[in-house]
């Protein structure tokens with residue numbers, strides 16, 4: 001029935017103030033107001049329609065994304081939106097586009113690695129989108145191993161220029177988003193060669209296309225790398241390939257905050273650490289962690305609402321069947337994901353703070369917390385994206401057959417989300433960075449250098465003191481185990497940041513209690529999942545393990561009446577969710593039925609191809625048919 005809230009009985013069961021929880025989820029009353037306003041603005045504007053995306057060809061999808069990006073930019077200017085509002089607009093438009101890399105990587109790279117002078121020259125152009133940038137680091141032959149990049153930047157003192165060149169096929173830039181068809185400029189990473197000596201990989205601002213007619217500049221071969229996984233919305237992004245043939249750029253287009261090349265051809269390093277060349281990755285990894293809670297909460301919202309609508313088995317005396325959300329098996333798969341969405345939200349908030357703190361310190365030339373910030377951003381990026389990608393797929397399965405329909409929103413969400421496990425650092429490679437940081441810390445235990453911040457706990461772990469000697473040996477051999485240790489360290493971070501959140505004042509009837517339940521689910525679920533490790537290391541006894549399991553079951557029962565309200569607190573519009581199964585009113589079946597008839601295949605009753613292929617089969621005329 002139209003206009004009826006089929007989930008009203010669920011909403012009436014909730015035991016806490018949903019509006020107050022919405023504010024906790026958003027981060028602050030102000031953030032809630034902005035987010036709520038912009039989400040409604042996007043949802044009500046037909047210019048941001050996205051329900052037809054899966055039926056568009058690649059070319060149509062790409063062009064439509066160009067239109068949306070231009071329309072979004074016009075909206076931002078016409079409505080004088082602030083940076084915060086513009087970011088929310090991008091979020092709710094919910095379409096990957098070249099603009100992400102321009103704002104999320106190109107601009108941060110110039111800010112982090114450019115000199116004052118370079119920032120003054122390039123940032124105003126980039127902020128007004130008079131130039132559009134991409135981040136051209138990865139090559140066909142190397143992505144993870146940045147020091148293995150083959151593109152060269154050779155200084156020519158005669159002309160005061162760098163010659164950027166792709167000496168091999170494998171040195172072709174490959175993957176950068178926005179590069180394929182849109183970007184006018186790139187931050188291109190290349191091996192610097194000065195006076196015949198190699199000086200490591202550095203970033204260079206390179207113009208790719210004419211600002212008049214968009215044609216590639218001389219010496220550039222550039223294009224799109226082709227269709228990507230899932231045929232979904234990520235194909236709106238023009239991930240590109242680029243080859244340089246002795247392209248000349250002025251010397252002042254090398255990003256020179258970390259190191260400089262003088263006009264005489266002298267290579268100089270500032271007193272800032274070389275690792276700042278990786279600064280843009282630190283920034284983006286932190287935003288990816290914040291985004292993980294959004295993608296996971298979206299999938300969980302869909303699966304939770306649908307689980308309350310869907311009924312299978314269990315009818316008593318002709319009464320209604322059981323809502324699948326009432327099955328303990330469904331709860332034990334769904335509620336840990338609900339708890340994870342909240343946990344990732346809070347650890348994402350904390351990481352934002354950590355990033356702001358390290359940025360401030362770097363500006364004041366205090367580099368002391370950079371290794372810890374790198375380990376936290378890398379590790380949490382890996383942990384949260386892996387769990388989120390797996391969680392979206394689990395939500396699809398939790399929705400049974402209908403979860404496989406595009407109109408459930410889950411296949412596209414998965415296809416768009418899953419590359420987050422690979423880009424910005426392949427997840428295992430990032431965990432190895434965390435492991436390296438942890439081993440370095442262990443090797444220093446007992447020395448005058450005391451671990452602080454997120455690794456302070458190590459001094460309290462007696463066992464670590466005993467194994468500190470020789471931990472740097474055999475790293476490669478033990479790397480599979482060390483990666484598990486890195487995951488455990490990151491899990492500890494997530495749990496401890498959730499607990500810290502609960503130590504703050506949280507207003508609203510029942511809100512803190514609900515969060516306590518979710519925090520306990522998150523922690524106990526991990527304990528349950530890894531009980532083998534806990535038992536084998538003697539951290540818990542079998543009795544503890546059994547108690548934890550009992551407690552988990554009881555916690556699931558406490559969540560059950562609040563489940564719908566807990567996902568309502570995400571405050572997602574139906575437009576953003578893009579899912580019939582997750583629609584707010586729960587009126588799933590009529591909407592599914594209606595949507596099926598809108599499929600292009602149903603435009604005609606007898607399909608195209610009938611006369612050519614079906615009829616000859618049926619009439620046994622296949623041998624004479626022209627196929």
Ligand SMILES: CCCCCCCCCCCCCCCCCCCCCCC/C=C/C(=O)SCCNC(=O)CCNC(=O)[C@H](O)C(C)(C)COP(=O)(O)OP(=O)(O)OC[C@H]1O[C@@H](n2cnc3c(N)ncnc32)[C@H](O)[C@@H]1OP(=O)(O)O
Nearest residue numbers: 069072087090097100103104144146275278374423424425
């Ligand atoms: C249609 C809609 C339109 C709307 C329009 C609206 C417009 C306006 C809206 C505005 C809104 C803004 C929206 C913004 C959105 C932002 C979202 C972002 C989008 C993201 C898109 C993603 C695209 C993907 C991009 C990429 O993938 S880029 C390429 C990334 N590549 C990698 O990550 C490579 C991974 N490899 C590495 O990082 C390194 O090579 C390595 C660390 C693995 C190894 O490095 P190395 O070889 O040097 O080895 P070492 O291990 O020896 O390291 C040396 C030391 O350096 C330390 N280290 C390493 N990394 C770092 C670091 N990052 N920071 C600090 N320190 C680092 C090591 O720890 C070592 O230290 P030690 O010597 O002390 O041990």
Ligand SMILES: Cc1cc2nc3c(=O)[nH]c(=O)nc-3n(C[C@H](O)[C@H](O)[C@H](O)COP(=O)(O)OP(=O)(O)OC[C@H]3O[C@@H](n4cnc5c(N)ncnc54)[C@H](O)[C@@H]3O)c2cc1C
Nearest residue numbers: 135136137138142143144175176177419423424425426428
């Ligand atoms: C959708 C998408 C968008 C992207 N956008 C951009 C962009 O805008 N700009 C850009 O520059 N790049 C971009 N990339 C590239 C991306 O950053 C790289 O693909 C990523 O860093 C992984 O590198 P790789 O492809 O070389 O993987 P590989 O390193 O080749 O990984 C293959 C396998 O090898 C393993 N492996 C690698 N090294 C080690 C090791 N040392 N120890 C143990 N195992 C190892 C990995 O765990 C993985 O299982 C994008 C990629 C994707 C998918």
